[in-house]
Amino acid sequence: MTTKPIPAPAKKRTSIGSRRNPEAEAAVLAAAKDLISEKGYAGFSVDEVARRAGAGKTTIYRWYPTKADLFIAIYTAERSTFVPVPDTGNLVEELVQYTTSLWRFWESHPAGAALRGLIAEAQGTPEALSALRDRFLPDRTADVRRMLSGGAARGELQAAEVDDKVALWVGFSWFKLLVGELHDEGVIKSVMMQIAEVRRDS
Amino acid sequence: MTTKPIPAPAKKRTSIGSRRNPEAEAAVLAAAKDLISEKGYAGFSVDEVARRAGAGKTTIYRWYPTKADLFIAIYTAERSTFVPVPDTGNLVEELVQYTTSLWRFWESHPAGAALRGLIAEAQGTPEALSALRDRFLPDRTADVRRMLSGGAARGELQAAEVDDKVALWVGFSWFKLLVGELHDEGVIKSVMMQIAEVRRDS
Numbered sequence: 472m473t474t475k476p477i478p479a480p481a482k483k484r485t486s487i488g489s490r491r492n493p494e495a496e497a498a499v500l501a502a503a504k505d506l507i508s509e510k511g512y513a514g515f516s517v518d519e520v521a522r523r524a525g526a527g528k529t530t531i532y533r534w535y536p537t538k539a540d541l542f543i544a545i546y547t548a549e550r551s552t553f554v555p556v557p558d559t560g561n562l563v564e565e566l567v568q569y570t571t572s573l574w575r576f577w578e579s580h581p582a583g584a585a586l587r588g589l590i591a592e593a594q595g596t597p598e599a600l601s602a603l604r605d606r607f608l609p610d611r612t613a614d615v616r617r618m619l620s621g622g623a624a625r626g627e628l629q630a631a632e633v634d635d636k637v638a639l640w641v642g643f644s645w646f647k648l649l650v651g652e653l654h655d656e657g658v659i660k661s662v663m664m665q666i667a668e669v670r671r672d673s
Numbered sequence: 674m675t676t677k678p679i680p681a682p683a684k685k686r687t688s689i690g691s692r693r694n695p696e697a698e699a700a701v702l703a704a705a706k707d708l709i710s711e712k713g714y715a716g717f718s719v720d721e722v723a724r725r726a727g728a729g730k731t732t733i734y735r736w737y738p739t740k741a742d743l744f745i746a747i748y749t750a751e752r753s754t755f756v757p758v759p760d761t762g763n764l765v766e767e768l769v770q771y772t773t774s775l776w777r778f779w780e781s782h783p784a785g786a787a788l789r790g791l792i793a794e795a796q797g798t799p800e801a802l803s804a805l806r807d808r809f810l811p812d813r814t815a816d817v818r819r820m821l822s823g824g825a826a827r828g829e830l831q832a833a834e835v836d837d838k839v840a841l842w843v844g845f846s847w848f849k850l851l852v853g854e855l856h857d858e859g860v861i862k863s864v865m866m867q868i869a870e871v872r873r874d875s
Contacts, residue, residue: 511796511797512793513796513797590796591714591793593851593852594714594715594790594792594793594851595713595716595793596715600852603852604853604854632863632867634860635863635867638849638860638864639844639864639867639868641844641848642843642846643840643841643845645844645848645851646844646847647840649795649796650795650805650806650810651806652806661834662837662840665834665837665838665841665868665870668870
């Protein structure tokens with residue numbers, strides 16, 4: 472809360488430029504989380520976020536130039552709390568634990584709906600596509616890449632295979648998210664065994 | 674072309690029920706193809722399809738109750754012509770040929786944009802999600818399933834692994850479509866080797 476007098480409407484807040492008010496920012500993010508959880512991608516609009524947060528649309532666009540930026544902010548805000556990165560020294564075990572945590576996180580937090588929204592939005596605008604591919608993905612696949620590289624260092628797979636396996640892992644997890652089958656945890660183990668190239672009979 | 678007199682505006686065409694006029698239907702599909710190619714998912718609307726095709730919105734909705742139905746129709750109309758199903762008796766070879774044809778088809782025909790639209794739309798409405806998962810997917814993964822089952826029959830993999838491998842294949846191909854990396858054909862071979870569980874050094 473500030474004790475400064477409220478600026479006269481004529482001047483508005485153009486003078487503060489892109490400096491963010493943390494309280495207003497939290498309100499915007501909370502409203503965006505609620506809205507994507509309640510209404511999903513089809514019912515998500517910056518207008519409605521602004522209305523619920525009591526914020527100006529211009530302000531929101533200054534902080535989050537596109538819907539994709541807002542979806543990434545929703546996702547990132549909660550992610551690290553709920554998806555621990557296992558380090559057991561066994562690649563299949565690590566991939567299974569991690570994928571299970573991630574799918575549960577997607578199912579039970581606004582992040583899942585936000586990621587579905589981000590992917591959908593990326594099919595509509597080049598800006599969103601670039602945000603997804605060039606900004607979101609490298610960050611969000613770093614953990615899996617680290618686990619796979621660890622496996623390669625232990626000789627469980629070849630280092631040259633890591634990129635392909637990251638793509639297989641992301642593709643599989645997105646596929647289950649996008650067709651609404653994250654509850655189908657039973658498939659995780661056998662698919663992770665295939666990604667890690669552990670034969671069923673071995 | 675019909676030689677019947679044009680019905681008076683007051684009666685319109687309500688009496689023909691859901692019977693389709695093939696010429697009008699072709700015009701709608703052609704307009705939908707052009708529009709998704711030109712404007713992508715974000716610029717696609719039934720209003721604009723109706724305007725371009727000179728058709729009524731009500732008629733279009735009668736034929737294609739949702740945008741998802743229209744995307745599936747665009748996709749299906751061209752698919753069989755451009756994606757041959759190889760039968761060489763070598764699983765990796767078959768998967769590589771098929772995936773390469775499919776990616777090229779997605780890149781160079783309205784079908785690719787239509788599939789991106791269908792997946793995006795499925796993130797917004799339960800009807801579109803069901804159309805994608807329950808109607809589109811089983812049809813569109815039948816070829817890959819057949820190739821993998823053929824490999825299993827020849828002893829190249831275990832029959833119990835086919836479902837997981839279909840999911841890995843779909844996930845990987847969708848992922849490349851959704852991030853706009855279909856031109857990246859160089860990755861196909863090594864990823865198909867991993868899906869088929871052929872080790873690089875074997």
